[in-house]
Amino acid sequence: MTQALVRRIFFSLLALIMAAPLLVVLGVSINSKKSLTFPPQGFNMGWYLDLFRMPDWSGALLNSTIIALFSASFAVAIAFPLAWFNWRYRLGWVKAILAIGLIPFLLPPVITAMGFLSFWTQTGLYGQYWTVVVSHGIFLVSLPLVALALGFGSLDDSLSEAAATMGANNRTILRTVILPLVRPYVISGFAFAFVVSLNEYLVAYMTVGPVLETLPMKIFNSLRYGYTPVMASASIFFVVVTVVVFSLVARLGDLPRLLGAHTK
Template sequence: MSFPKRLLPAIPALLFLGVFFLLPVAEMLMGSVQNSSGELSLENFERIAATPVYGRVLGITFWISALTALLSVLLAYPVTYLLTRLSPHGRERWMLWIMLPFWTSYLVKTYAWMLLLSRKGLVTSMAAQVMDNPSGLVPALSGVLIGMVHSMLPLAVITLLPIMRSIDKRLAPAAQTLGASGPMSFFSIFLPLSAPGIAAAALLVFITSLGFFIVPALLGSPREMMVAQLVISSVLDLFDMHFAGALSVVLLACSLLVFLIYDRVAGLSSLGGEAPKDRQSGRGLQLLFAIGHLCSRFSSGRQRSGDGVILPGYSVLLVMLLILPVLVVIPLAFTSSPFIAFPPKLYSFKWFAEFFTSPVWQTALLRSLGVGVATAFLALVLGFGATMGMRRLSARWRKSLFALFIAPLIVPRIVIALGLLYLFSRLGLAGKDLGLILGHTVLALPYVVVTLSAAFRQYDWRLDDAARILGAGTFTRLRTITLPLMSGSLMAAFLLAFITSFDDLTIAIFVSGGINTTLPKQMWDSIQLALTPTLAAVSTTLLVFIVLFAVVAQWVSRRSLSKREGA
């Protein structure tokens, strides 16, 4: 089959990214080198270089993002290691609990931490009594890190898991048969082989954190201001698109530099759950290999005392810490008081009634649901074609296309949002549902491609070959074999795309329009005014919705697993 025919399924996704990702970013780059009169000028970059506060904000952004990546990977690694040792059904149950906080809206999680860490919050009240702290406040930097690590830790788990599961389980028993202790076999074999997963998780968490503004804006102080907050302020408060573009270009350049270093160190393939096969792509991982072997020397004479209790105990505690902060919101939704206070005065349903009867909240909810479903379908169709197209190409072309398809995951969201504002303002799509769907699909497409790429590697293509030999056409094989066997992965990809759209605030701030906005944007506007019980009712409703969605996804995943086992 010729190259154009092999590439044919991926062409729609390539065209989509070319128009709604590459073109907007290019327009933003052009806008950054123009002054207010539209003339070519570097005055925006000179302003950034000459003003110390911008350099400080950039440094704070990298420092907070790096700490978030480090803490997330360190905390997630033991849990992920435990998941690799469980049965498929046991791992599925654990992943459900881990993913529930991940699927929960960033605004809901941040709202929960605001309630816990505020002056009269549960955590600060207890800390004030224990530590005799009269202010009862958690330091702003600590609060930002708590909120960001809580949001990013599940992402680290799901990034680590594919590579850690691909490690041959027979290696550790073989090492122990040859006399190595349990810790020695772990540090000398498992830890080095899982290094690409560590690098992939650190990269995704770091890049995602670079574009954060919700957590630092709501939990931090001006000293913890990040670049994304400056970009939003430049557009919405100062109406200076060109300067906002220059700030975004600086952030984009830093992100691309980190990405290039990562590709040199770990290899791009590890983002899709695949360990690097060539020596050169994984050469930079020799440091982790050396660390592993050094640790193995110190642990060579020790046995795994209590490993069967410590690791599960730690994992249970961590999962509880992921879930419990979000659950704090629920009792506050039933308070009879018009104010947020601990303990809440129960019981009343008036805040749910206010949410479900308010035209403003209901319009925002229905718009988010409609845009989310449309985004998930579009991203799934484009992502499935892109993944099918990449499967038929050589390794060199597959790596290049994979890099393009996951590029929106590498570029900070604030950069994409600003670029889309440039484009949609000209096309008349700003404030329209179609503009939101297109913008959210740009964000969701990488998650679909990564999810389906990992699923296709485990797919038994001999079934497809057998059907083709028996005379089944391409669409017949797709309808009767591929789609039914891939239904679990397709549902997972659909869910990720839907949650990405439903939870997005960055694109919504620039594109959603004024009065008729999305639910996250409406929550964002309300949170900045006051912490009200109505927000708790909205958050509780979203939690129930996410749980129901997760249960449906798990049911479909089990049916897909049963079909594969039957095949």
């Protein structure tokens, strides 16, 4: 048995082990009976329809989508000027700010969530709808920040210098030269933040849980009243959205490079 064959068998088994829980959830989501059984007893895709036609589930899905869109936009709005300023001027204190921007995502989520809860409570703004958007944006800013840092790091300095010698100011250079080149990194940073925000539970629960229910909250809250296959269909929906988003990112740019791989 050759080494290549052993390696192939090993990684095939590893992929199967990692995919096994997802396959179980997929089977449960199409079970015709309202029970947590696998293999599925019958076939019923109606649970996926319930995710969109039942007001409580569709409302939670809409809340999660809106929060994820605004949170990802807010995260990119913070990350872009920081990454650009660091690339343009390369000052030490800017690198310190970039390092601080990574801290919320590196800490355990429960610690970050407790910090946001304490902050919004002390300011008297706890329970406002927009606090979860701000919290998610700050919590996830490291994702577009890393992607944009890679994008700006791949730029050739001579491009902006050539544009400057032709009379373009900093705003024109940013709009006509820099932005088109880093656009794939902006999109990938937005996509990463969107997917994580869509699936995030702790920060959302700590900042706006009693007022606004997201889809992850709905799944956890429904467990109190008994199992329903709609929970499994919601989980598969998350997986499908993640695959679609990252497939689009891979199509728009070099995904290994966007994920930090070095190219020769």
